[in-house]
Amino acid sequence: MKDIDYAAPKTIAEACAILQEKGDKARCLAGGTDIIVQVREHRRDIDVLVDIKHIPQVNALNYDPGKGLTIGAAVPCYRIYEHKEIAKAYPGLIDAAALIGGIQIQSRASLGGNLCNASPAGDTIPPLIALEAICVIVGAGGMREVPVEKFCTAPGKTVLGRGEMLVQLKLPPPKPRSGAAYLRFIPRNEMDIAVAGAGVSVVLDEKKEKCIAARVALAAVAPTPLLVQEAGAALVDGALGDALIDKAASLAQAAAKPISDMRGTAEYRKHLVGILVKRALTIAIQRARAG
Amino acid sequence: MSKKIHVTTSINGKETEFLCEPRQSLLEVLRDVLMLTGAKEGCNNGNCGACNVLLDGRLVNSCLVMGAEAQGCKVQTIEGIATPQGLHPLQQTFLEGAALQCGICTPGFIVAAKAMLDQNPKPTEHQVRHFLAGNLCRCTGYDKIVRAVLEAAALTNK
Numbered sequence: 001m002k003d004i005d006y007a008a009p010k011t012i013a014e015a016c017a018i019l020q021e022k023g024d025k026a027r028c029l030a031g032g033t034d035i036i037v038q039v040r041e042h043r044r045d046i047d048v049l050v051d052i053k054h055i056p057q058v059n060a061l062n063y064d065p066g067k068g069l070t071i072g073a074a075v076p077c078y079r080i081y082e083h084k085e086i087a088k089a090y091p092g093l094i095d096a097a098a099l100i101g102g103i104q105i106q107s108r109a110s111l112g113g114n115l116c117n118a119s120p121a122g123d124t125i126p127p128l129i130a131l132e133a134i135c136v137i138v139g140a141g142g143m144r145e146v147p148v149e150k151f152c153t154a155p156g157k158t159v160l161g162r163g164e165m166l167v168q169l170k171l172p173p174p175k176p177r178s179g180a181a182y183l184r185f186i187p188r189n190e191m192d193i194a195v196a197g198a199g200v201s202v203v204l205d206e207k208k209e210k211c212i213a214a215r216v217a218l219a220a221v222a223p224t225p226l227l228v229q230e231a232g233a234a235l236v237d238g239a240l241g242d243a244l245i246d247k248a249a250s251l252a253q254a255a256a257k258p259i260s261d262m263r264g265t266a267e268y269r270k271h272l273v274g275i276l277v278k279r280a281l282t283i284a285i286q287r288a289r290a291g
Numbered sequence: 292m293s294k295k296i297h298v299t300t301s302i303n304g305k306e307t308e309f310l311c312e313p314r315q316s317l318l319e320v321l322r323d324v325l326m327l328t329g330a331k332e333g334c335n336n337g338n339c340g341a342c343n344v345l346l347d348g349r350l351v352n353s354c355l356v357m358g359a360e361a362q363g364c365k366v367q368t369i370e371g372i373a374t375p376q377g378l379h380p381l382q383q384t385f386l387e388g389a390a391l392q393c394g395i396c397t398p399g400f401i402v403a404a405k406a407m408l409d410q411n412p413k414p415t416e417h418q419v420r421h422f423l424a425g426n427l428c429r430c431t432g433y434d435k436i437v438r439a440v441l442e443a444a445a446l447t448n449k
Contacts, residue, residue: 001314001315001316002314003292003293003312003313003314004293004313004314005293005313006293006296006313006357006359008359008362029357029360031355032356032360033337033352033355036316036355036356036357037336037337037355040335040336041336049313049357051357051359051360078349101425102340102424102425102426103350103403103407103422103424104337104340104343104350104351104352104355104403104425105337105352105355107346107349107350107351108349108351108355108356189424190421190424190425191338191424191425
């Protein structure tokens, strides 16, 4: 790896000061599973890695059934899926946290890092969008909040400005009779990057026969992870069944703007979106009915 | 060149200090500074698992950890797995079952398999294959490795 510096600030203010001074030449280090490889392989030219794991707020993981879930930007995947209450309350998020990379990657990789890496194929991003997660960003100008679906702006690019860092993700408490799920397609069983992915959430009415709210988000079929509002809206109020789910799936397919690359052709990805959205909705509805 | 960083850590139970360049990974520190060459560099990008070590008890790819990050941490490497009394059951069953050919992936597989057996002493074959998905072998294939892990589990549970 090229010669770089390593900083380990203990406060958000110290970290932001380094990020402000160095701009694009500084990058936060959480689990390192993307950034270390990018620097080593000359895909990101930086002068300093800012290890944020000595900052208490980015390591926080708190769940309160009344207030919801707070995930520090550097909390590794395993802490989320090994937390029994969180795993029970947010199974749609666990679907993604437990399938990223292998066990070794899950020991280090964080949801905050997955977001800041801003890959269109980031597995944890669609379920975060489906679950209405909010990014808490801090910089010299103070604190601001951005919904996850607005955080990534292009492949590898985010809304973070000079001197700003992602500190936490906030998820609202699960609503009564709600369910979520994330599914992706890869050609092997483990350890691969999504050819396409779908994260969905539903909230059912009291009889559990209709949706009163739904969100559908996609991975790897556009320059950024995508919230397909019209697919979610199509599920609301109609009688839940194959016809309605098919309609939402075709709207998701219509919104997908995939490219062809070594992982799959655009046509194949469109096909996969339809299948994945249907299957993910079926699981989310089952979870909502069981809950 | 950037100033070297002084790091205090525990490696295989032994208090250890080292100086590392900020750009060095934990794997590079282990191999090039501390001369612990058991962990191997395979892909150097987190795919192959040949560099696996435990960092504060969690299985990690040491090529994806910076050396400076080890400050205050406990590191366990393949070198710490056998005891003066003899080989670990996993090392024994890998040898007996010829679960290796070139041997580059073996330290990683054994460190990973030990991490699994420590938390799940009686894994199914499916669980072994799932847990070891982040470890690649390019010569012998996985059947002998999976069998050796299951045999080590059976030996330990006797």
